[in-house]
Amino acid sequence: MAEQICLLSRREIDKMRQAGRLAAQLLDHLATMVKPGVSTLEINDEAERWTQAHGAKSAPLGYHNFPKSICTSINEVICHGIPNAKQILKEGDIINIDVTPILDGYHGDTSKTFFVGNPSPTAKKLVEVTEECLRRGIAAVKPGNRIGDIGAAIQEYAEANGFSVVRDFVGHGISHIFHTAPQIPHYGTKGKGKRLKPGMVFTIEPMINEGTWEAVVLEDGWTAVTKDGKLSAQFEHTIAVTKDSVEILTLPD
Ligand code: MF3
Ligand code: CO
Ligand code: CO
Numbered sequence: 157m158a159e160q161i162c163l164l165s166r167r168e169i170d171k172m173r174q175a176g177r178l179a180a181q182l183l184d185h186l187a188t189m190v191k192p193g194v195s196t197l198e199i200n201d202e203a204e205r206w207t208q209a210h211g212a213k214s215a216p217l218g219y220h221n222f223p224k225s226i227c228t229s230i231n232e233v234i235c236h237g238i239p240n241a242k243q244i245l246k247e248g249d250i251i252n253i254d255v256t257p258i259l260d261g262y263h264g265d266t267s268k269t270f271f272v273g274n275p276s277p278t279a280k281k282l283v284e285v286t287e288e289c290l291r292r293g294i295a296a297v298k299p300g301n302r303i304g305d306i307g308a309a310i311q312e313y314a315e316a317n318g319f320s321v322v323r324d325f326v327g328h329g330i331s332h333i334f335h336t337a338p339q340i341p342h343y344g345t346k347g348k349g350k351r352l353k354p355g356m357v358f359t360i361e362p363m364i365n366e367g368t369w370e371a372v373v374l375e376d377g378w379t380a381v382t383k384d385g386k387l388s389a390q391f392e393h394t395i396a397v398t399k400d401s402v403e404i405l406t407l408p409d
Contacts, residue, residue: 159337161329163355168331169396169405171262172357176394176405178212179264182255184408186226190270192247196228200239203255212257215265215334222378227254227267234363234371234380234388235325247273250283252390261332265359266406267392278366279387285317286364286389293342293360294395297402301352306360307344314364322363322388324371325380329358330394352397357405361392 164172185206189199204225207214214225222238229237229252230245237252245251254267269283289310296309311321327340338350342362367386374381382388394405 161337161350161356162331163353164331164357164396165355168262169355169357171260172264172331172394172396173405175212175257175259175262175264176266177264177408178210178257178259179255179266179394180406180408182206182257183253183266183268186253186255187268187270190245190251190253190272192245192272194245195241196230196237196239196243196245196251197241199228199253200224200226207257210257210259212259215256215258215263219334228252229254229388229390231387232382232385234322234365234382235390236378236380238376238378245272248276248279250275250279250387250389254390254392256334263330263332263334263394264406265330265334265392265394267361267390269389269391281317282319282364282366282387283389285314285319286362287391289314289342289362289364290360290391290393293362294393294402294404297352297395297397299352299354299397299400302347303338303340303349303352304344305346307341308346310362311343314362320365320367320369322365322369322371325363327359327361327392329356331357354397354399356397357394359392359394361390363388363390
């Protein structure tokens with residue numbers, strides 16, 4: 157049997173909001189480091205230091221043996237890129253930084269894609285469309301709507317702009333557990349899937365590709381890249397379904 161979808165109490169959602177705020181503040185802090193010449197390991201190490209200094213833990217570190225504290229996914233990397241001293245940001249790159257601090261037992265999971273210097277027109281459009289996909293996915297959330305409404309909104313906008321939606325990685329329920337039910341596909345059909353209820357907390361994290369949606373995982377067992385080597389972008393928020401709408405938990409203030 158599949159896991160149950162937990163409905164969180166107001167107290168638990170307060171905890172999720174605190175963890176989410178810390179995650180958003182961490183991401184804003186790391187954004188200031190995104191410049192040509194900086195290695196992804198330097199960003200990772202500052203994330204780990206900052207997280208500990210704020211009384212939190214990095215959920216990715218050691219999660220199913222993931223070796224670092226954040227994910228850094230550059231250009232054709234879809235997600236789960238591993239920070240590395242030899243990986244140096246260069247002018248024109250796009251990089252997704254994905255952070256998940258655990259504060260007082262609860263997870264805040266958020267990511268953004270940043271430009272290193274000036275992007276190509278295609279990179280700029282892909283990143284802007286991906287951010288709008290997240291916004292539209294969130295706008296599809298309210299009690300009584302269905303999980304398929306979220307993916308349908310995202311897929312429609314991505315494909316109307318000539319891009320594709322990654323299938324192999326999905327949003328997820330999150331609380332004191334990093335990844336739990338429900339799964340939130342970023343593609344799908346309006347009116348399908350389980351109904352959304354107040355107290356559900358999950359991520360929406362569309363990965364949108366310039367070319368094919370197909371992914372390949374590298375030898376390291378983590379790094380997911382586009383099959384055609386073209387660009388991929390991602391944005392992620394953790395959200396709660398409220399009594400009559402939605403609350404984004406991963407905002408900085
Ligand atoms: N933060 C990622 C997500 O959005 C998960 C990273 S798992 C890790 O769900 F092990 F790669 F860190
Ligand atoms: Co994440
Ligand atoms: Co996530």
